[in-house]
Amino acid sequence: MKKQFCCQVLVVSAALLAQGCSKTSTEAPPAGQPVSAVAESNYKNRSLEFPADFPLPRYPNSVIEGSREKGGKANNCTVLLVSTDNVKTVFGFYAKCYKQDGWDIGKVIKSKSYMMINARKSGIESNVVISETRSGRTAISLFASKK
Secondary structure (H helix, E strand, C coil): CHHHHHHHHHHHHHHHHHHHCCCCCCCCCCCCCCCCHHHHHHHHCCECCCCCCCCCCCCCCEEEEEEEEECCCCCEEEEEEEECCCHHHHHHHHHHHHHHCCCEEEEEEECCCEEEEEEEECCEEEEEEEEECCCCCEEEEEEEEEC
8 A cells, every 4th residue: 555655646746747847948838738748648638627526625725727537437536726825724624624524544744845645534545745836836636546
Protein backbone atom coordinates (compact mmCIF):
# COMPACT_ATOMS: atom_id res chain seq x y z
CA MET A 1 0.00 0.00 0.00
CA LYS A 2 2.83 2.39 0.87
CA LYS A 3 4.47 1.80 -2.53
CA GLN A 4 1.14 2.35 -4.37
CA PHE A 5 0.50 5.53 -2.37
CA CYS A 6 3.98 6.90 -3.15
CA CYS A 7 3.48 6.13 -6.84
CA GLN A 8 0.13 7.95 -6.83
CA VAL A 9 1.67 11.00 -5.18
CA LEU A 10 4.52 10.99 -7.70
CA VAL A 11 2.12 10.72 -10.66
CA VAL A 12 -0.05 13.57 -9.38
CA SER A 13 2.99 15.69 -8.57
CA ALA A 14 4.50 15.00 -11.99
CA ALA A 15 1.26 16.01 -13.70
CA LEU A 16 1.09 19.24 -11.73
CA LEU A 17 4.74 20.00 -12.38
CA ALA A 18 4.45 19.16 -16.08
CA GLN A 19 1.81 21.83 -16.50
CA GLY A 20 4.01 24.39 -14.74
CA CYS A 21 7.28 23.67 -16.59
CA SER A 22 8.46 25.74 -19.51
CA LYS A 23 9.45 24.58 -22.99
CA THR A 24 13.09 24.53 -23.98
CA SER A 25 12.42 27.26 -26.49
CA THR A 26 12.38 30.88 -25.40
CA GLU A 27 8.73 31.21 -26.37
CA ALA A 28 6.39 30.49 -23.44
CA PRO A 29 3.16 28.57 -24.03
CA PRO A 30 -0.15 30.38 -23.56
CA ALA A 31 -1.30 30.59 -19.94
CA GLY A 32 -3.07 27.45 -18.76
CA GLN A 33 -1.82 25.30 -21.63
CA PRO A 34 0.22 22.11 -21.03
CA VAL A 35 3.76 21.88 -22.34
CA SER A 36 4.56 18.16 -22.58
CA ALA A 37 3.00 15.43 -24.72
CA VAL A 38 1.71 13.56 -21.65
CA ALA A 39 0.32 16.73 -20.08
CA GLU A 40 -1.29 17.69 -23.40
CA SER A 41 -2.93 14.26 -23.74
CA ASN A 42 -4.26 14.45 -20.18
CA TYR A 43 -5.40 18.04 -20.78
CA LYS A 44 -7.37 17.10 -23.92
CA ASN A 45 -8.93 13.98 -22.37
CA ARG A 46 -10.06 15.54 -19.11
CA SER A 47 -13.60 16.30 -18.05
CA LEU A 48 -14.55 19.68 -16.63
CA GLU A 49 -17.31 18.14 -14.51
CA PHE A 50 -16.95 17.17 -10.85
CA PRO A 51 -17.91 13.46 -10.65
CA ALA A 52 -21.34 13.08 -9.06
CA ASP A 53 -20.37 9.97 -7.07
CA PHE A 54 -16.94 11.19 -5.94
CA PRO A 55 -16.46 10.40 -2.21
CA LEU A 56 -14.91 13.79 -1.35
CA PRO A 57 -16.57 17.19 -1.68
CA ARG A 58 -15.51 19.88 -4.09
CA TYR A 59 -13.73 22.69 -2.24
CA PRO A 60 -16.29 25.56 -2.06
CA ASN A 61 -14.03 28.34 -3.35
CA SER A 62 -12.51 26.43 -6.27
CA VAL A 63 -12.51 26.13 -10.04
CA ILE A 64 -12.32 22.69 -11.59
CA GLU A 65 -9.30 22.23 -13.86
CA GLY A 66 -10.32 18.71 -14.81
CA SER A 67 -11.21 15.23 -13.70
CA ARG A 68 -10.33 11.84 -15.03
CA GLU A 69 -11.85 8.43 -14.29
CA LYS A 70 -10.25 5.06 -14.97
CA GLY A 71 -11.78 1.64 -14.53
CA GLY A 72 -15.37 2.79 -14.97
CA LYS A 73 -17.81 3.88 -12.26
CA ALA A 74 -15.11 6.01 -10.57
CA ASN A 75 -13.04 2.93 -9.65
CA ASN A 76 -10.06 5.26 -9.84
CA CYS A 77 -10.67 8.98 -10.20
CA THR A 78 -8.55 12.11 -9.95
CA VAL A 79 -9.95 15.64 -9.75
CA LEU A 80 -7.83 18.79 -10.04
CA LEU A 81 -9.09 22.05 -8.58
CA VAL A 82 -7.59 25.53 -8.16
CA SER A 83 -8.45 28.04 -5.46
CA THR A 84 -7.36 31.49 -4.35
CA ASP A 85 -7.58 30.36 -0.70
CA ASN A 86 -4.29 29.47 0.96
CA VAL A 87 -2.95 25.93 1.45
CA LYS A 88 -3.66 25.91 5.21
CA THR A 89 -7.32 26.89 4.74
CA VAL A 90 -7.92 24.23 2.10
CA PHE A 91 -6.15 21.61 4.24
CA GLY A 92 -8.39 22.53 7.20
CA PHE A 93 -11.50 22.04 5.08
CA TYR A 94 -10.51 18.54 3.94
CA ALA A 95 -9.20 17.49 7.37
CA LYS A 96 -12.60 18.46 8.85
CA CYS A 97 -14.48 16.62 6.07
CA TYR A 98 -12.49 13.43 6.64
CA LYS A 99 -13.07 13.60 10.39
CA GLN A 100 -16.81 14.34 10.13
CA ASP A 101 -17.35 11.57 7.55
CA GLY A 102 -15.57 8.92 9.65
CA TRP A 103 -12.52 8.29 7.47
CA ASP A 104 -9.48 6.52 8.94
CA ILE A 105 -6.68 9.05 8.53
CA GLY A 106 -3.34 7.61 7.47
CA LYS A 107 -0.32 9.62 6.44
CA VAL A 108 -0.46 13.40 6.86
CA ILE A 109 2.20 15.82 5.59
CA LYS A 110 2.09 19.50 6.50
CA SER A 111 4.47 22.24 5.41
CA LYS A 112 3.93 25.88 4.56
CA SER A 113 3.31 25.43 0.82
CA TYR A 114 2.46 21.71 0.54
CA MET A 115 0.06 19.49 2.52
CA MET A 116 -1.28 16.00 2.01
CA ILE A 117 -3.78 13.66 3.66
CA ASN A 118 -4.20 9.94 2.97
CA ALA A 119 -7.34 8.23 4.29
CA ARG A 120 -9.46 5.06 3.96
CA LYS A 121 -13.12 4.26 4.45
CA SER A 122 -15.40 1.43 3.35
CA GLY A 123 -12.97 0.04 0.76
CA ILE A 124 -12.08 3.45 -0.64
CA GLU A 125 -8.58 4.91 -0.46
CA SER A 126 -8.25 8.63 -0.99
CA ASN A 127 -5.55 11.27 -1.11
CA VAL A 128 -5.78 15.03 -1.01
CA VAL A 129 -2.67 16.88 -2.15
CA ILE A 130 -2.68 20.65 -1.71
CA SER A 131 0.15 22.86 -2.94
CA GLU A 132 0.93 26.47 -3.67
CA THR A 133 1.46 27.27 -7.35
CA ARG A 134 4.01 29.67 -8.79
CA SER A 135 1.23 32.15 -9.43
CA GLY A 136 0.24 32.12 -5.75
CA ARG A 137 -2.95 30.12 -6.22
CA THR A 138 -3.58 26.78 -4.52
CA ALA A 139 -3.69 23.53 -6.50
CA ILE A 140 -5.90 20.80 -5.04
CA SER A 141 -5.55 17.23 -6.26
CA LEU A 142 -8.21 14.78 -5.09
CA PHE A 143 -7.74 11.06 -5.71
CA ALA A 144 -10.07 8.17 -4.83
CA SER A 145 -9.78 4.49 -5.60
CA LYS A 146 -12.34 1.79 -4.78
CA LYS A 147 -10.77 -1.49 -3.71
